[in-house]
Amino acid sequence: MGSGPTPNPRLRGMHPPQHPAAPKGLVQIEECLDADGGIVLPPDDTLISLIDRNIANVGDAVAFRYLDYAGPDEGRAVELTWAQFGRRLRAVAARLQQVTARGDRVAILAPQGLEYVVGFYAAVKCATVAVPLFAPELPGHAERLDTALRDSAPSVVLTTAAVRPIVEDFLRGLSQPLPPRVVVIDEIPDSAAAAFVPVEIDIDGVSHLQYTSGATRPPVGVQVTHRSVGTNLLQMILSIDMLDRNTHGLSWLPLYHDMGLSMIGFPAVYGGHSTLISPTAFIRRPQRWINALSDASRRGRVVTAAPNFAYELAAQRGLPAPDAGVDLSNVVMIIGSEPVSMSAITAFNEAFARFGLPRTAIKPSYGIAEATLFVATIDPDAEASVLHLGREQLGAGRAVPVAADAPDAVTRVSCGRVARSLWAVIVDAGTGEELPDGHVGEIWLHGDNVTAGYWRRPEETRRVFGARLQRRLEGSHAERAPIDGSWLRTGDLGFYRNGELYVTGRTVDLMTIDGRGHYAHDVEATVAQASPMVRPGYAVAFTADPADRLVIVAERATGTGRKDPGPAVAAIRAEVSRVHGLAAADVVFVPAGAIPRTTSGKLGRTACREQYLAGGLA
Template sequence: MTCDAHHPPSRTGLIQIEECLDGNGNIRLPPGTTLIALIDRNIANVGDTVAYRYLDHTGPAGTRTVELTWSQLGRRLRAVAAAIQRVAARGDRVAVLAPQGLDYVVGFFAAIKAGTIAVPLFAPELPGHAERLETALGDAEPAVVLTTAAALGTVRQFLNAQNHFRRPELVVIDEVPDADGDAFAEVELDVEDVSHLQYTSGATRPPVGVEITHRAVGTNLVQMILSIDMLDRNTHGVSWLPLYHDMGLSMIGFPAVYGGHSTLMSPTAFVRRPERWIEALSDGSREGRVVTAAPNFAYEWTAQRGVPAAGADIDLRNVVLIIGSEPVSMAAINGFNDAFAPFGLPPTAIKPSYGIAEATLFVATIAPMAEASLVYLDRAALGAGRAVPVPADTPAAVPQVACGQVARSQWAVVVDPATGTELPDGHIGEIWLQGNNIGRGYWRRPADTERTFRARLRDTRGAAGHTAGADLDGHWLQTGDLGFHLDGDLFVTGRTADLISVGGHQHYPHDIEATVADAAALVRRGYVAAFADPDEKLVIVAERAAGTARQDPQPALAAIEVEVLRRHGLPVADVVLLPAGAIPRTTSGKLARRACREQYLRGTLGAH
């Protein structure tokens, strides 16, 4: 994060990368480096520059752009933090139940500034996720809920209907006047304080709150900046990701570190017209480098519905696109690259990455000048726990995308969890992590915290392994993710909880799901869930592709059964076809296989 001749001298007061590294090049944050301290530094040095921009697509007159400079943000934070302090004590939880927008950004940072613990959630109108919201609120027990005037009625109605947690005070962010900031009482924050609770997506179990400290979030932001090579101050963010999601929060965290800005929009605006994302990226690309992030489905959707007309004034030459799904889809990458290469998108733009909420977010990505790459692995060996490369045209070949190199000052080892032993490269095991970016534990779950965040590595492979520089006597995070190291890259093969066990053999659901999509054009690609029932029989749930509602499903059902048996040696016990949108997904857009399985077994699948 060095300054150069193209930037005004005032930027020299911003934090420099050298301040964040020790003599050996390891990440060591300066004393007192909290999110609020970083924001205060930006206010002092680049106060008149834009911090956050929101593109509001809800009005009848087209897009409305709303901006906050760092100085304006500072005034809003003092005012809202003072309002929080009137009704909450230090360490209380403050939940943000607000629509996407700059008021959400203000609420999140103000809760931290007030000395409370922010709980980024979502307004109750998010369809299909009321149960997750109830779970998170019941778990966090917030003393205060922050919302906006527009969402106040819905939020109040939702809270009044809850009887299993105490009724929180309500603060309406956009009704707090700036003048209230005069009553703000300064709070000394420590880097080991919990800044916020990040609730997990709920893909494989009910959501739980991860305690993220200031040290963890600051370390992880620096790790991302170094890995993505965002050292140029003229780098900005563009994001439609929900601000309650860990990557959405990171997209508002970047500017706090390097003094740039992020342009935000709502997930709904993106889904309805994905070209908006492309247009915002193009606008940012003309200013300098622009960074964004999204899961598989967003790249697929944009390649299908968001490609501008040939010759449109779109410039994607300076764009960096993080793709962080589990696992990353090469088909999504290739489809997006093909669609947007005519608009200047470099082949190195898309960065397959791996992250997890328990590690604040970021773990690994490919090098700045590298292109996305994959290996083809033997399916039978993969199921037996070994990554054996085979030619791409091998009938039993399974593609696996490389997630690149682990971030600086973070360690990722592949472990046999039964023995705590590090496995050799090419062997599949559970990914364990260590580093100052790891969260402190799960909120009010000491047993789960001990089991997940306090693992001990009992045996390493020394120089042949991946523990050089790690604290071998320290704790490790058991991620629940399966993967392997090969030729310098980390690969993620899936989640332990998602593995399908039939007849003593393990199968990866996404591999079967891809087979289902290949077998029948009637199936909506990316919207298939595979799991085993209690009798270890394979069940397939798939959404219909657009325009197929009147088609006879029998040929597709037969083709699916034949192809799954041929490729995987598995008989299919049941195939359920549903309309678009019927398969449950997490709030971050991932398949919720656990919820899908539970609904199937209860007989309620597709009933909502």
């Protein structure tokens, strides 16, 4: 297994800082590093074998906790110890062994909760391929669920008694020759565990299919292997410095999302626990997230993750009373979006500083499903920071710093250093040649956390995962990577400066108008500031045929449903012209919620463009 250079100079050639040793029998971090400090998985170890270690050695400790806000007791905690979790895993896996064969796909269509965690790991435990999805009760995403089920063709669907009727109704609408069998997780007794037959797991076999969110195209299944998921979890643990065993996870992110899955992966590696909340519970009352973080912070270090909008929403609607006793002094908060918003970070920092939130708590990060998830983050002791760059030069592919108050200044947030045993290079996608620092190009990746390609898409897999780096620079970011190695084309644009990676946007969201490049999210930020009629954070910009025709779609802010949009449209046109030198061919206001969202909450620019071109937006 290859080992890339350790990106952090303070750790180059060294083992990580010393922390209290793991309890006897659990995996030690030294087992996972080679002589150069690179990541190497212990022989035959997978998440399932590590879970077995936890069951054997810390069986009475909590493994997973779910805070239930749907019942009469607000935030009632439901827990599974490692021993209880092990029994449930064996029981559900034994039932799956009766109705599946190795390599069959097993889809999880269940609400957020402990049954979902059990179902996912049970599918992995019996060497089937887990397909983490969602119950059809999730509004607005039936088409994505339909696409994923038809594509993965599961032989079994795991669900819960509460949603079984709607799951079965949905499955009856699928035109498959052999409809999947439905197995109800919470109706399987613990006694079924006795029938489980241990299965050897191939570390390079597929653990699960991670369906992409559909932000830029229809969702496709990413084949995540046991090796890639184990490597990526270790990369996160080392980059974020989660080596203290009194570190726990807390997440409301959906378990069908790659970061949501990672939050239930950490405990398997280090024997701690993760606390889960439903996405709906967070959206309805963001303060629940804050209160849960505070409770966890008092017991030890707590790691959470969320996209831009969650930090903005919590700053707006999740502020506790000054005397509420909230303590955020021991939290680490990953923020991952394309790109990360400094305004979201600033708003959250300002709102929660009074509750002990350290300036170093929020960690801008970069990840992608095709690399399992995690790629880069800032150092454990670093604060989030931005570069101010010339707008026109950035559109032309050069990251040229300018003064913060320069009229054409745009900001980009540093995503820090690339993970251990992972290489990231900035490439001219047309020639395959590495670009110098300060030049914008496509981000290409190489490492054992890169997944095995797309499910049933061999040609696209070869194109995206089989890139070849044609030329390396002196002092290359590909140093020590195999000369003939394959590289993953991420579709993301970025650049290096002072050893840190900056993500500028996605290739498909770079609009070329009159020969100049413009990032859609920069135009959208201008639109948001142009008129109070724009719902904050809910505007999309794209080009329509002919290619240089700029279209802006914005949702109406609360209380503006009956207002004449004419003045707001004029203000948006004027501001976009002044800031970007662009003429908006069309500005469309739609009701709140009308812009399509992905299942991870991102605005669907591509889907919105398709609706616009089809005449579906008035």
